[in-house]
Amino acid sequence: MPDAGPPGRRPRAAPAGRAASLRRQLFFWLLPVAGVALFVSALADYLVARDAASQAHDQGLLDAATTYAERVQLSPQGVPRDMPAVAQRMLLAEPDDRVFFRLVDANGIVAAGGAGLPDDLPDGSAEAPAFFDLGEGQQRLRGVAMRFEAGGRPFRLAVATTTRKRDRLMAEVLLGMAVPEALVFMMTGLLLAFGIRRGLAPIAPLRREIARRSHSDLDPLDMAPVPEEIRPVVAEINDLFARLDRALRAQRDFVADAAHQLRTPVAGLLAQVEAAERAAAARPLGAAELAGVAATARRLSRLVAQLLALARAEPGAPLPMEDLDLAEVVREGAEEWLPRAFAHDVDIQFDLARTPLTGSRIALREMLANLVDNAMRHGGPGGRIRIGCHPADGEARIVVEDAGPGIAPGDRERVLERFCRLPGAHPDGSGLGLAIVRAVVARHGGDIRLGESALGGLAVDIRLPAPAP
Amino acid sequence: MRDARLLLIEDDQALADGLSRSLRQDGCQVAAAVTAAEAKALVGSRAFDVIVLDLGLPDGDGREVLAHLQQLGKDTPVLVLSARDGLDERVGLLDLGADDYVVKPAAVDEIRARVRAMLRRRRARTGQTVTLGRLTLDPQARRAYVDAEPLTLTARELAALEFLAARADRIVTKDDLLAGLYGGDRDVSENAVEKLISRIRARVEPAGVQLRVVRGLGYYLQTGDA
Known part of the structure; x- marks a missing residue:
């Protein structure tokens, strides 16, 4: 048997760039998921931090406003004195931030401040001051509006500051978070890659186990160390191994059988030729010696032809299929076997209807020739044979009947085996005829049944799947 | 079969020898060729009533001989011998003008019978007795x-x-x-x-x-x- 070559030389699977890598797939699916999770958690942290910063800022504003309200001083005319410096100091004095305030009396007249703040500020009350945002970008303001009474008069007060300090704080928070988050993300990637490699590690020994095998080692792979996820795959591989093993075994048996069967006629031929040789030394060769040689050679020739036919019909051998009419195939074949039928005075009757079929013309002819040959052998000289074909229920049906002794029901399965010869069978038979028939039927996905014929002998009833009309 | 001019193109010595002996005994005048080139030269220079052609020849495919015959416009019946028997091949050969086809191993009697039948059909077709x-x-x-x-x-x-x-x-x-x-x-x-x-x-x-x-x-x- 040819060697399949050392495992190292076998072609690798598709180039790494093309093949779907489980590791890459896992990595590229898991990494974004981890990234999204990290991002969501960072966003939540940031929002909480911003909320806290805003609250602190607002509290500062409110404190400043309240302090201002408490300290407002009225002139004798009841007009508040301007004291921006107080407010400035109240507001924690972030040097970058500018402070605005505006005090309005009951008549809507700006009593103090007012520069930089619009008229339409929200109202607040002493109990519930109203916070507001103004402006955009660098000019963004955050402020608070409230009401209070001083000297028995109602006033409305608004205090606002730019938000630079708060924004800078948030930027620091953001930066402080982004760097560790990026590091965590990279770590996650590394850990994922490592984890996936470890997780998929059990595949490697499996690969090695398959790689080190010779082409004839078809024992099932050991399932114990195989991870659950790839067990079904390994189970299928084991199943395939079993099928291959059966097929190889069948091939080996076939070759052994064939060699054994060929040995007999070859030995016979040799014996005949040697006898003729000896006889020729004494006198000219007679027809009798040569007839023996010829008969044995003919048997050998027929056996070889049948072995070839059987090998061709075996599963796996290429068999070109075409659309054909079974009746046509029978007619073509008939020209080959009719002379023999006439010579043996066998009466063949045909009953052929157009029977469409997708099949191999050459194999079907082989099948028919063997069926007819079988029928002629068993029916003997003067026998009757009936060959019919017709379409039936989406199948192509062929029935070949003879008037011979038939086959006992118990033997019907056995005679389909190759080299099976029943006791009392024709001495010229090879035991291959019905095996060829069965192989051809199997190749066409059909069904063969042996039964009794109305003619008194064997009826071989074959159904082959036919194409939809 | 008496006096039929037969060309046997077969490279296997044993088969060629056995066949030509048998055919001569039947009364044929047998010319033998071993290569496609030899066969082409013979069919170009002489007339034959029937040709027996093996497909596997040392210098090429027997098909070449069939094609050559067609080119020459000869309708000499050809019996093809082949160890191969794919269906496509069979159909292709009949298209190429082969008359009949025998798959090896075939008994000499079978080949003789085919040749005889081909000769007879040819005679009847061409109005000969x-x-x-x-x-x-x-x-x-x-x-x-x-x-x-x-x-x-x-x-x-x-x-x-x-x-x-x-x-x-x-x-x-x-x-x-x-x-x-x-x-x-x-x-x-x-x-x-x-x-x-x-x-x-x-x-x-x-x-x-x-x-x-x-x-x-x-x-x-x-x-x-x-």
Whole structure:
């Protein structure tokens, strides 16, 4: 048997760039998921931090406003004195931030401040001051509006500051978070890659186990160390191994059988030729010696032809299929076997209807020739044979009947085996005829049944799947 | 088969030797070629009645010889011998002008029988006298003889016999006969064909001519040995 070559030389699977890598797939699916999770958690942290910063800022504003309200001083005319410096100091004095305030009396007249703040500020009350945002970008303001009474008069007060300090704080928070988050993300990637490699590690020994095998080692792979996820795959591989093993075994048996069967006629031929040789030394060769040689050679020739036919019909051998009419195939074949039928005075009757079929013309002819040959052998000289074909229920049906002794029901399965010869069978038979028939039927996905014929002998009833009309 | 000019193209020594001996014993004049080139040269320079061609030749495919014959416009019947028997091949060969096809290993008797049948069909086709058993058909003179005695047949019987002789050792269906003898006339019944054949059989069977009726298929003019 040819060697399949050392495992190292076998072609690798598709180039790494093309093949779907489980590791890459896992990595590229898991990494974004981890990234999204990290991002969501960072966003939540940031929002909480911003909320806290805003609250602190607002509290500062409110404190400043309240302090201002408490300290407002009225002139004798009841007009508040301007004291921006107080407010400035109240507001924690972030040097970058500018402070605005505006005090309005009951008549809507700006009593103090007012520069930089619009008229339409929200109202607040002493109990519930109203916070507001103004402006955009660098000019963004955050402020608070409230009401209070001083000297028995109602006033409305608004205090606002730019938000630079708060924004800078948030930027620091953001930066402080982004760097560790990026590091965590990279770590996650590394850990994922490592984890996936470890997780998929059990595949490697499996690969090695398959790689080190010779082409004839078809024992099932050991399932114990195989991870659950790839067990079904390994189970299928084991199943395939079993099928291959059966097929190889069948091939080996076939070759052994064939060699054994060929040995007999070859030995016979040799014996005949040697006898003729000896006889020729004494006198000219007679027809009798040569007839023996010829008969044995003919048997050998027929056996070889049948072995070839059987090998061709075996599963796996290429068999070109075409659309054909079974009746046509029978007619073509008939020209080959009719002379023999006439010579043996066998009466063949045909009953052929157009029977469409997708099949191999050459194999079907082989099948028919063997069926007819079988029928002629068993029916003997003067026998009757009936060959019919017709379409039936989406199948192509062929029935070949003879008037011979038939086959006992118990033997019907056995005679389909190759080299099976029943006791009392024709001495010229090879035991291959019905095996060829069965192989051809199997190749066409059909069904063969042996039964009794109305003619008194064997009826071989074959159904082959036919194409939809 | 007497005096038929036969070209045997076969490179296997044992088979070529055995076949040419047998064919010579049958009375053929056998010329032998071992290569396709040799065969092409021979068919170009000499006339043959029949060619036996092995497909696997040392210097190429036997198909080349078939193609060459077609190029030369020769209709010499060719019997192809092949160890291969793929269906495509068979169809391709018949398209290339091969007349018949035998798969190796084939018995010499089988090849002899095919050659004989091809020769006979060719003779009948080309209007030469054909001998079937003790019956001789002379299509030129439109006459038939048993031994040397003229056999009286109607024109239609004679035509039918000639039609069957040109298709000897082949199945001839009733439809073939209807088309060949009556020009496919719809009014002629199959029954008429059956009666015609049975009349012919009654006349020729005593002369050793086997005109077989194959139930369900048609008729078969068997030449057996000759």
